[in-house]
Amino acid sequence: MTADHQLLALLLFSAFIAGTLAITTWVSRHRRGSAEEFYAGGRLFSPMENGFAIAGDYMSAASFLGISGLIALFGYDGMLYSVGFLVAWLVVLFLVAELVRNCGRFTLADVIAARMRERPVRIAAGTSSVTVSVLYLVAQMVGAGSLVALLLGGTSEVARSWTVIGVGALMVIYVSLGGMRATTWIQIVKAVLLMAGAVALTVLVLLRFHGDVNQLLTSAAERSGHGRDFLAPGLRYGGDWTARLDFISLGLALVLGTAGLPHILSRFYTVPTARAARRSVVWAIGLIGSFYLMTIVLGFGAAAIVGTGEVRASNAAGNTAVPLLALDLGGGAGSTGGTVLFAVVAAVAFATILAVVAGITLASSASVAHDLYASLRRPGRKRRYGEVAVARVAAAGVGAVAIALGLLAQDLNVAFLVGLAFAVAASANLPVLLYSLFWRNFTTRGAVWSVYGGLVPAVLLVVLSPVVSGSPGALFPGMDFQVFPLENPGMVSIPLGFLAGWLGTVTSREAPDEARHAETEVRALTGAGAV
Structure with a gap:
């Protein structure tokens, strides 16, 4: 990239960072x-x-950089992420949003503990929420590193590493000083910028092909190196039975995982009523649906205009497809239009990463303070203000862990990494949430077994999968302790989470508390007694 690209993009980065820090400072006062x-x-x-x-919290680096990159590399198969991420919101709308707002206070564990023994349930749910959040954060760190590496020439490993560290430090500042209010306004600003950027790029891609979508797809197939196979299923998830099962596993994780993401569930507590929570989801679905339709155009546009080979050469995982597309649409390398458009897209993508990591860090620090610390603290301490102080410290701890893992996973696709986080959320959080809301006989043992019965297999299967070892693109390519053949564990770990919850309940000697269940049911359905 030229010096003009670097200077303009860095100025826009700095402007957004300065603006968000101003919001955070104002809120903190x-x-x-x-x-x-x-x-x-x-x-x-x-x-x-x-x-x-x-929408700002959900449309992450995986959406803007990763999905478009996967479509640019694998065509039809890459669209699975766009479809899965969108369809997931129907589960949230019909089964989760209003009930969670009525039953909980700040975290997922509040909903489950409403009718269970609090201590074991909060420890289990808190552990699960932090694990999911850290996995999600790693994807954002990788996206930030890829973006800055491209800006500085694509080969600067040192710059990429320092970017990961810098993003981690900024997210700790946002959360520690501003809390949910600052995080929310940062996400709103980011959602507006991202939608505007996506609309502009989509219009430019369609104008390049005179509005002829068929010509766009034909050109993408020709420049992909795969011909018509690029537009048909099977390029990434076809072939042997392992790839086909991976396809099913990923689809299950994407569709079911959203309803178990801690940073999404926590957003329902920021509105005054359950009706407002439902209407929030409707607004989000409209924005998110529009955006994912545009990612399809951007992905095929990158393949048609930039070329699949050039996208892969810039970043093997495809994370730089959209910035490269913007550069070409603006007039190419060295042109004023290309410089401006590339810098704007890079800045929007960086804003996306900062806003999402702030939301995830806040949710994970809330789980540490409100669930883990509140369950393990010594009796007699003031709870409310002590929790907030612990949450600020926890934000720094979570940031440090995410930075360390982000440095390890720099060569993996960000959408793929988010798919792993979705699998863990769908395995550990969704079963216990649905059981708590809809099964009258559900017990504390069932809740704890459900969380650990999904969490432990999901994490263990990822560790033993080709993602970590035994393949050229693994975290540790020089090692091989791969046992599990699938890259995404959802097909195995999600049913295990539901099974463990059922098994723990039917083997429990604890009698279900009918009165507490009735109270929770009335509260969930009517909002009576909701905080």
Whole structure:
């Protein structure tokens, strides 16, 4: 990249960082210091504001960089991510949003503990939420590193590593100083910027082909190196039985995982009522659906205009397809238009990463403080203000872990990494959430077994999969302790989570608390007694 690219993009990066830090500083001066303010922003956001924030929280680096990159590399098979991420919101809308808002206070564990023994349930749910959050954060770190490496010439490993560290430090600052209110406004600003950038690029791609989508797809197939196979299923997930099962496993993880993501569930507590939570989801679905339709155009546009070979040469995982597309659409390397458009897209992508990591870090630090610390703390301590202080410290700890893992996983596709986080969320969080909301006889043992019965197999299968060892693109390519053949564990670990919850309940000697279940059911369905 030329010096002009670097200077303009860095100026835009700096402008967004300065703006978000200004928001964070302003909010920190007006905060009340309470747990409700820190975790839920005082529950003062409107459905539209929260809908934009949900979209900003959900449309991550995986969406903007990873999905488009996978479509540019694998064509039809890459679209599975766009479809899966969108369809998942129907599960959230119909089964989760309103009930979670009525039953909980700040975290997933609040919903489960409403009718169970709190201590074991909170420890299990808190552990699971932190694990999912860290996996999700790693993907954002990798996206940030790829973006800056491209900006500085594509070969700067040192710059990539320092970018990962810098993003981690910024997310800790956002969360520690501003809490949910600052994080929400950062996400709203980011959602507007991302939608505007995606619309502009989509229009430019369609104008390049005079609005002829058939010509776009034909050109993409020709420049992909795969011919018509690029537009048919099977390029990535075809062939042997392992690849086909991976396809099913990934689809299950994407569709079911969203409803178990801690940073998404926590957004429902930022609005005053369950009705507002439902309307927030409707706003989010409209924004997210529009965006994922555009990622399909951008992915095939990158294949047709830039070429699959050039995308792969820039970044083997395809994470730089959209910035390269912007450079070409603006007039090519060295042109003023190309420089401006590339810099704008790079800045929007960087804004996307910063906003998402802030939301995830807040959710994970809330789980540490509100669930783990609150369950393990010594009796007699003040709970509310002690929790907020612990949450700020926890944000730094989670950031450090995410930075370390992000440095290890720099060569993996960000959408693929998010798919792993979705698999763990669908395995550990979704079964216990649905059982708690809809099964009258569900017990504490069932809840704990459900969480660990999904979490442990999901993480273990990832460690023993080709993602970590035994393949050229693994985290540790020089080692081979691969046992599990699938890259995504969802097909195995999700049923195990449901099975463990059922088994723990039917073998439990604890009698279900009918009164607490009835109270929870009335609260979930009517909102009576909701915080």
